[in-house]
Amino acid sequence: MKSDLLKNKIIKWSQELGFDGIGFTDIDLAKDETHLLNWLENKFHGEMHYMEKHGVKRSRPDELMPGTVRIISFRMNYRKTDTYAAEKVLNNKDLGYISRYALGKDYHSVLRERLHIIAKKINDEIGNFKYRAFVDSAPVLEKAIAQKAGLGWIGKNTNLINKNNGSYFFLGEIYTNIDFEVDKKAKNYCGECSECIEICPTNAIIAPYVLDAKKCIAYLTIELKGSIPMEFRDSIGNRIFGCDDCQIVCPWNKFSTETKVSEFSHKHKLDSPTLINLFNWSEKEFKENTKNTSINRISYFQWLRNIAVGIGNAEINSDNIKSLKNKKKEIKDSVLIEHINWAIKKQTTPNLNIS
């Protein structure tokens, strides 16, 4: 079968499986490799040592899968229109904000399953071919690949942005040895805008297109395993798992559209939970209530640590102090106790800024 006919079939299959965009690109990521190496040299990756460990494998696809000549990049929206408004949660200090991508089923499994279905269909058409499918699971420069494949541009907030769909979507890739015709790289439409840089609560976007991950709330609440540095605790506010501020403010998200995938419906009212309710969950309840979501990637310790910071920043209320003191009696971890003490101090000392 000619590769352009196969390409059209793959596009059709991807639409049937709920993907909202697809593009084909070659494997030359030399320019992006320079950006990656500068970023690593500046230590912007913090404790994400796996970024360093894999080095240039990330920007040289044929080192990850020998024989790769093309990459098929896929985009799948996750936004649900029945989700409680993000701004309302952020403005209510007694609620906990969970990044909108994490409210439904874990995207890794949702996308990976569909990529393997497409690979099987290709195999049925042309016989044995070489491929590997990835969803944020291996050293892959997914945003640079998607940009080259025409799915959007890397914005000043370092997210991939699509002109017709904003940035609330996941990416997945199939590396292959089939020599497909490539698509055109997407143009950048950030222009003079700098809203994401101005809104970032912790000033993590240190220059257009440069994110110091060590300052990013997504890193501080998910990747960081130990103590959250004092300097960021006030700015974290009520964000207990990730942060969407740089996406919420992005004008291109006016065009974001709802996902077609039912698995991204949210569970347990995690779109607008009260901090106290979440803080009172036992470890068993935490595991059960976040099962099969991306939230389950953090430990119960990180969960309580993040919520303690959120409660410290909440409206002063005797129930908050009571919950903090009760939890303190149950736990032994000194780092967690320190976060709870910080929160108690904030709750018992009006107008205190101790960060």
Ligand code: SF4
């Ligand atoms: S907020 Fe503005 S500068 Fe930032 S990514 Fe969106 S368009 Fe680009």
